[in-house]
Amino acid sequence: xxxxxxxxxxxxxxxxxxxxxxxxxxxxxxxxxxxxxxxxxxxxxxxxxxxxxxxxxxxxxxxxxxxxxxxxxxx
Amino acid sequence: xxxxxxxxxxxxxxxxxxxxxxxxxxxxxxxxxxxxxxxxxxxxxxxxxxxxxxxxxxxxxxxxxxxxxxxxxxxxxxxxxxxxxxxxxxxxxxxxxxxxxxxxxxxxxxxxxxxxxxxxxxxxxxxxxxxxxxxxxxxxxxxxxxxxxxxxxxxxxxxxxxxxxxxxxxxxxxxxxxxxxxxxxxxxxxxxxxxxxxxxxxxxxxxxxxxxxxxxxxxxxxxxxxxxxxxxxxxxxxxxxxxxxxxxxxxxxxxxxxxxxxxxxxxxxxxxxxxxxxxxxxxxxxxxxxxxxxxxxxxxxxxxxxxxxxxxxxxxxxxxxxxxxxxxxxxxxxxxxxxxxxxxxxxxxxxxxxxxxxxxxxxxxxxxxxxxxxxxxxxxxxxxxxxxxxxxxxxxxxxxxxxxxxxxxxxxxxxxxxxxxxxxxxxxxxxxxxxxxxxxxxxxxxxxxxxxxxxxxxxxxxxxxxxxxxxxxxxxxxxxxxxxxxxxxxxxxxxxxxxxxxxxxxxxxxxxxxxxxxxxxxxxxxxxxxxxxxxxxxxxxxxxxxxxxxxxxxxxxxxxxxxxxxxxxxxxxxxxxxxxxxxxxxxxxxxxxxxxxxxxxxxxxxxxxxxxxxxxxxxxxxxxxxxxxxxxxxxxxxxxxxxxxxxxxxxxxxxxxxxxxxxxxxxxxxxxxxxxxxxxxxxxxxxxxxxxxxxxxx
Numbered sequence: 001x002x003x004x005x006x007x008x009x010x011x012x013x014x015x016x017x018x019x020x021x022x023x024x025x026x027x028x029x030x031x032x033x034x035x036x037x038x039x040x041x042x043x044x045x046x047x048x049x050x051x052x053x054x055x056x057x058x059x060x061x062x063x064x065x066x067x068x069x070x071x072x073x074x075x
Numbered sequence: 076x077x078x079x080x081x082x083x084x085x086x087x088x089x090x091x092x093x094x095x096x097x098x099x100x101x102x103x104x105x106x107x108x109x110x111x112x113x114x115x116x117x118x119x120x121x122x123x124x125x126x127x128x129x130x131x132x133x134x135x136x137x138x139x140x141x142x143x144x145x146x147x148x149x150x151x152x153x154x155x156x157x158x159x160x161x162x163x164x165x166x167x168x169x170x171x172x173x174x175x176x177x178x179x180x181x182x183x184x185x186x187x188x189x190x191x192x193x194x195x196x197x198x199x200x201x202x203x204x205x206x207x208x209x210x211x212x213x214x215x216x217x218x219x220x221x222x223x224x225x226x227x228x229x230x231x232x233x234x235x236x237x238x239x240x241x242x243x244x245x246x247x248x249x250x251x252x253x254x255x256x257x258x259x260x261x262x263x264x265x266x267x268x269x270x271x272x273x274x275x276x277x278x279x280x281x282x283x284x285x286x287x288x289x290x291x292x293x294x295x296x297x298x299x300x301x302x303x304x305x306x307x308x309x310x311x312x313x314x315x316x317x318x319x320x321x322x323x324x325x326x327x328x329x330x331x332x333x334x335x336x337x338x339x340x341x342x343x344x345x346x347x348x349x350x351x352x353x354x355x356x357x358x359x360x361x362x363x364x365x366x367x368x369x370x371x372x373x374x375x376x377x378x379x380x381x382x383x384x385x386x387x388x389x390x391x392x393x394x395x396x397x398x399x400x401x402x403x404x405x406x407x408x409x410x411x412x413x414x415x416x417x418x419x420x421x422x423x424x425x426x427x428x429x430x431x432x433x434x435x436x437x438x439x440x441x442x443x444x445x446x447x448x449x450x451x452x453x454x455x456x457x458x459x460x461x462x463x464x465x466x467x468x469x470x471x472x473x474x475x476x477x478x479x480x481x482x483x484x485x486x487x488x489x490x491x492x493x494x495x496x497x498x499x500x501x502x503x504x505x506x507x508x509x510x511x512x513x514x515x516x517x518x519x520x521x522x523x524x525x526x527x528x529x530x531x532x533x534x535x536x537x538x539x540x541x542x543x544x545x546x547x548x549x550x551x552x553x554x555x556x557x558x559x560x561x562x563x564x565x566x567x568x569x570x571x572x573x574x575x576x577x578x579x580x581x582x583x584x585x586x587x588x589x590x591x592x593x594x595x596x597x598x599x600x601x602x603x604x605x606x607x608x609x610x611x612x613x614x615x616x617x618x619x620x621x622x623x624x625x626x627x628x629x630x631x632x633x634x635x636x637x638x639x640x641x642x643x644x645x646x647x648x649x650x651x652x653x654x655x656x657x658x659x660x661x662x663x664x665x666x667x668x669x670x671x672x673x674x675x676x677x678x679x680x681x682x683x684x685x686x687x688x689x690x691x692x693x694x695x696x697x698x699x700x701x702x703x704x705x706x707x708x709x710x711x712x713x714x715x716x717x718x719x720x721x722x723x724x725x726x727x728x729x730x731x732x733x734x735x736x737x738x739x740x741x742x743x744x745x746x747x748x749x750x751x752x753x754x755x756x757x758x759x760x761x762x763x764x765x766x767x768x769x770x771x772x773x
Contacts, residue, residue: 049448059565061448
């Protein structure tokens with residue numbers, strides 16, 4: 001099974017592996033969500049959505065469906 | 076006059092760009108719109124050393140030059156068009172020291188357009204608490220630019236920035252990143268075809284065309300050979316561009332920026348743990364909401380009373396000071412109360428924006444969006460709809476304006492369409508008087524009375540209808556729009572007083588000038604309709620009434636005359652004309668007039684009834700007693716009973732009776748279609764529900 005940001009637990013860190021470019025908006029890439037960068041899950045709202053992350057030093061929140069499109073490797 | 080240096084301020088959102096703008100220009104600024112679109116345009120004049128002046132343009136915040144919204148597109152249109160009157164001599168890119176890496180992405184793009192560019196690194200005061208140290212000379216060398224390290228909060232470094240602006244001529248315009256690396260094959264061809272042009276600029280012109288089809292093709296006659304074939308190809312190129320830029324930035328920052336994680340205080344993490352907590356986060360949010368409501372109602376009632384009295388006094392003074400005649404009447408009875416009707420909203424609007432801008436400046440608002448997104452999405456709204464819906468309880472006008480930061484057009488449109496259902500402050504006077512008439516003043520349990528419970532129910536009803544109609548609209552509306560949702564969670568900071576004050580002044584001014592014109596016009600029309608009649612019964616009112624009530628004199632007689640006049644004025648006839656329509660709801664022609672006049676603004680209802688029921692003063696108790704005594708000519712019972720009262724309350728809860736809101740919706744959606752849909756749907760719903768309720772309860 002693919003591991004994505006949606007699988008992260010609070011406080012867990014991971015490296016971004018693969019981005020399915022069709023679905024991910026450019027804006028997210030520009031905020032640093034690129035392969036090789038580190039991501040950490042800080043907090044989720046109830047029902048695990050949205051997810052509050054640190055990506056490449058930027059703090060941002062995205063919805064769960066999008067998080068599920070970003071493949072990662074947990075470190 | 077010496078030539079002004081044209082400066083464009085550019086930067087990511089949340090970098091303190093506006094604070095820098097405010098520091099440079101002070102109150103010497105003006106806010107308008109870019110021609111043809113509703114994107115806010117802020118500009119101002121700044122005095123520089125050696126008597127030089129600069130014209131500063133604060134461009135909308137953007138994360139990159141690959142625009143995804145109208146606001147962001149403005150930035151590109153200005154930067155691509157050398158002939159644009161706003162094309163800058165020098166670009167000042169504002170960045171935030173804590174997010175330097177991300178902010179530099181935009182910087183490298185601007186730099187690659189070969190425009191002289193200064194880099195401002197703001198929030199220098201936070202370097203210590205986040206453990207950051209910078210090698211400025213090294214960064215200047217690597218980025219080929221001049222850097223101003225400033226703290227807008229502490230007012231440090233602004234003079235250095237001004238000096239750099241004056242000396243903009245000496246800035247290098249060498250690009251940072253070679254566009255050839257994005258897609259070598261494509262860019263090689265491009266370079267061969269246009270050897271003299273900046274590659275990145277050509278690329279932007281081509282891609283903007285793909286996204287917006289608005290940029291003038293003449294600017295560079297790009298042949299179809301360079302057309303991007305598909306959206307996914309465009310995206311692949313842009314992704315490649317982003318990766319290349321970050322590679323460059325990472326290389327620069329590896330040498331020039333050191334972060335000592337141990338020195339960071341972790342203030343942000345601690346605050347976030349509480350403020351976005353699954354229980355405490357919501358608890359704190361609702362507590363803040365409660366406080367804001369309380370403040371808006373309580374605190375603004377004092378200045379509002381003063382304004383009310385002030386205008387009444389002004390009207391009185393003008394009346395006694397000027398010779399009587401229709402023109403003076405127009406001023407004292409039409410224009411002055413009309414102006415009063417605008418000014419009276421200023422305290423509430425100012426208070427509301429005070430709180431909203433404090434919450435936004437502090438960074439807390441993003442946490443609210445985060446907490447509420449999931450809940451709101453069920454109804455086709457976004458987490459970003461919370462602010463407008465909350466603002467709507469004060470006034471729908473600023474609330475509609477506050478929807479601008481919702482990226483998704485469908486979510487934004489739905490928010491705009493449902494906001495007027497929330498119980499705005501103008502409904503309150505109507506609710507209060509009707510409730511006190513028809514709901515028994517008895518206690519339920521210890522604290523609550525039926526009356527206050529009714530009021531609370533009406534608030535819930537407004538909010539519930541808004542959310543419910545959003546759910547329906549979400550099912551009906553077939554608008555395809557990108558459903559992405561990305562929100563930056565900025566660091567917490569204490570709001571800057573200067574920014575908050577300027578923001579409050581600006582927003583209030585926009586309301587007074589925008590909506591004010593319409594309210595004023597309508598109140599003049601209403602006055603004309605109430606002050607003239609089509610026949611003798613109006614013009615001979617004094618004679619007719621005096622003959623009829625020979626035993627009356629003085630004030631009482633005057634009131635009878637006024638009431639008679641109103642009955643036979645144009646508006647009186649209009650009221651009687653609609654009586655057959657409103658009768659099934661339990662209303663008579665007088666309430667009909669109240670409803671018609673409410674289309675200027677709802678709270679006019681009480682004042683209109685006061686005039687109609689020939690009560691000289693607006694004092695609540697007296698109007699109430701008169702209303703209580705009114706008899707329904709059909710049933711013989713009191714006109715205001717439980718059935719007609721509830722019907723009227725519900726009518727006001729649902730009906731779209733606000734010209735100003737319609738006007739602002741037209742402005743924000745750029746079409747009459749949506750405000751008209753609101754008017755018809757809301758008023759239709761109001762009529763239907765009021766009808767059913769009256770017929771069932773009667």
